[in-house]
Amino acid sequence: MLSIKNVSTFIEGKKIIHDVSLHIKPGEIVGLIGPNGAGKTTFMKTILGLTKFTGDISIDEQSVTENNHQALRKVGALIEHPAIYPFLTGRQNLLLYSESNSDLEEIISTLKMEKFIDKKSKDYSLGMKQKLGIGIALLNNPEFVILDEPMNGLDIESTIMIRDVIRKYAEQGCMFLISSHILGELQKVMTQVVLLRSGRIILNRSMSSLNQDSSKKYFVQMDKINLVEDLLNHNNIQNQRVGEYLEIDAQNIDLMQNLVFQNGLYLTRLEPEKLNLEEKIVRILSDKEGSNNEE
Amino acid sequence: MRNNLYQEMKKFWYQKKPLWGILILFILMYYSLVTSHHNERDVIQLFGASQWTLIILVTISSAFMTMEYRDNTIVTMLYKSSNRFNIYFSKIIVLVLYSVLLSFCGVIFTILEAAFSHQLLTVNVLRALLFNTFGTLLYSVFIVTLSLLLISLVKIDAIVIVIGLMLGFLGATFSNILMSLFHTWSRAIRWNPLNMIYVINQLSDPKYFKYSSLSNLELVLGTVSYAIIFLIIGYWTFKKRLV
Ligand SMILES: Nc1ncnc2c1ncn2[C@@H]1O[C@H](COP(=O)(O)OP(=O)(O)O)[C@@H](O)[C@H]1O
Numbered sequence: 406m407l408s409i410k411n412v413s414t415f416i417e418g419k420k421i422i423h424d425v426s427l428h429i430k431p432g433e434i435v436g437l438i439g440p441n442g443a444g445k446t447t448f449m450k451t452i453l454g455l456t457k458f459t460g461d462i463s464i465d466e467q468s469v470t471e472n473n474h475q476a477l478r479k480v481g482a483l484i485e486h487p488a489i490y491p492f493l494t495g496r497q498n499l500l501l502y503s504e505s506n507s508d509l510e511e512i513i514s515t516l517k518m519e520k521f522i523d524k525k526s527k528d529y530s531l532g533m534k535q536k537l538g539i540g541i542a543l544l545n546n547p548e549f550v551i552l553d554e555p556m557n558g559l560d561i562e563s564t565i566m567i568r569d570v571i572r573k574y575a576e577q578g579c580m581f582l583i584s585s586h587i588l589g590e591l592q593k594v595m596t597q598v599v600l601l602r603s604g605r606i607i608l609n610r611s612m613s614s615l616n617q618d619s620s621k622k623y624f625v626q627m628d629k630i631n632l633v634e635d636l637l638n639h640n641n642i643q644n645q646r647v648g649e650y651l652e653i654d655a656q657n658i659d660l661m662q663n664l665v666f667q668n669g670l671y672l673t674r675l676e677p678e679k680l681n682l683e684e685k686i687v688r689i690l691s692d693k694e695g696s697n698n699e700e
Numbered sequence: 701m702r703n704n705l706y707q708e709m710k711k712f713w714y715q716k717k718p719l720w721g722i723l724i725l726f727i728l729m730y731y732s733l734v735t736s737h738h739n740e741r742d743v744i745q746l747f748g749a750s751q752w753t754l755i756i757l758v759t760i761s762s763a764f765m766t767m768e769y770r771d772n773t774i775v776t777m778l779y780k781s782s783n784r785f786n787i788y789f790s791k792i793i794v795l796v797l798y799s800v801l802l803s804f805c806g807v808i809f810t811i812l813e814a815a816f817s818h819q820l821l822t823v824n825v826l827r828a829l830l831f832n833t834f835g836t837l838l839y840s841v842f843i844v845t846l847s848l849l850l851i852s853l854v855k856i857d858a859i860v861i862v863i864g865l866m867l868g869f870l871g872a873t874f875s876n877i878l879m880s881l882f883h884t885w886s887r888a889i890r891w892n893p894l895n896m897i898y899v900i901n902q903l904s905d906p907k908y909f910k911y912s913s914l915s916n917l918e919l920v921l922g923t924v925s926y927a928i929i930f931l932i933i934g935y936w937t938f939k940k941r942l943v
């Protein structure tokens with residue numbers, strides 16, 4: 406269990422992370438999404454005790470401070486660029502941090518690194534380095550893994566493979582915090598989405614709640630559409646004509662159906678508006694803004 | 701701490717640089733041999749090994765620290781270590797061990813070259829040679845701690861190497877100029893760090909006292925004290941450094 410409470414991070418006296426709280430439970434994969442400069446890397450470094458911060462960070466009830474990394478014993482991380490010594494082979498890089506070597510071969514094979522692992526890493530492609538960096542983060546059966554933009558430089562095949570690896574570790578109870586500036590990159594793997602902007606969390610939702618039908622508009626198709634339109638307008642029910650459809654707010658659906666039946670008309674189709682993840686999030690954010698403005 | 705030391709050892713040896721260092725030491729000492737007049741003094745001074753050792757050490761020490769920042773490995777080291785002191789101190793230990801190795805090679809090469817050029821190794825020569833080696837070793841600790849301090853401060857290894865070389869070659873001269881210019885202050889000035897370089901030669905040859913104005917014991921204590929001061933300031937700077 407990772408628990409972050411009211412954390413603010415300061416770099417050279419400047420506040421970069423503003424009062425952020427976040428909790429991650431075993432098996433959860435949290436996507437930290439935000440544009441470049443939002444503070445994703447700084448936030449991750451803070452969790453690793455590498456910056457000056459205020460607030461509380463604890464992993465399994467043990468506090469992380471700038472000077473005490475005892476709580477990080479079961480944490481693996483890839484921050485910004487893979488941390489690799491170019492004069493060592495991939496295997497030697499792994500061995501440097503490996504505690505028991507029991508999971509070494511497994512990591513090499515699950516990340517499909519057999520072909521290049523015994524070559525000097527200075528000759529690696531960006532993708533190979535990235536895989537090795539992820540491998541280092543996964544060493545020693547971690548309980549919590551931090552991956553900063555892990556999909557950088559990876560081709561589609563590798564991206565899919567990495568997603569599977571992350572899921573596999575999460576199924577065994579490992580927690581993940583993964584950052585990206587592209588929402589879609591993590592959509593298929595994360596269980597929770599956290600949006601970070603200018604050092605503040607502006608949204609924190611589980612994917613399951615986002616996947617539940619949250620449609621706010623329905624599309625309705627019917628015979629005699631002009632009659633229905635008039636009827637609705639007459640009764641002050643907001644609607645919008647879109648070709649052969651009428652667009653109606655969710656809360657007015659029951660009212661509309663009653664009206665239509667009472668007048669001897671009938672619907673041929675009624676379907677919720679389909680939004681993709683990005684559209685849903687944009688809508689939640691704009692609603693939030695609206696309600697904030699009303700306050 | 702054991703983990704850190706083990707990691708530093710491994711990283712150090714897998715780099716080819718330390719081996720190159722030894723090879724270069726040999727070549728430079730051989731160069732000193734062929735350009736020398738085959739006298740006892742060259743043997744006692746280990747065919748210039750002290751000076752070459754210092755150059756090699758400055759170069760390797762600064763590279764050994766800057767490499768961690770070049771490939772972001774510092775991040776992994778920092779979060780995986782319980783504290784920053786272990787990292788800093790492990791590096792220093794590995795580099796000091798390397799200076800021991802360099803000194804040892806220096807002695808071996810000297811004996812080989814002396815034999816090769818048919819020079820007699822008397823007990824007195826051997827004794828002087830070993831004192832010089834001990835002096836070099838003490839000054840190596842000074843140089844290693846200083847190099848890591850400079851790297852923590854200026855972050856660019858090229859600059860550190862240049863400063864290191866200037867200290868190595870011109871430091872003593874500069875210190876003497878200072879002492880003669882500010883004669884009345886020389887009691888204090890003789891304790892300046894540049895003056896400590898005399899620890900290399902004075903232990904075997906008391907004549908150097910007239911340049912250093914410090915006794916053997918004072919030189920040894922001064923060198924060790926500076927090394928400790930450099931270690932403390934260096935670590936403190938390293939601790940404050942952002943990653
Ligand atoms: N070492 C630093 N010195 C000064 N400012 C920094 C430093 N690191 C990060 N910042 C600032 O912190 C903000 C967040 O940066 P970062 O965490 O790298 O964002 P992200 O990873 O989301 O792209 C940026 O505005 C950046 O300018």
Ligand SMILES: [Mg+2]
Nearest residue numbers: 445446485553
């Ligand atoms: Mg970043």
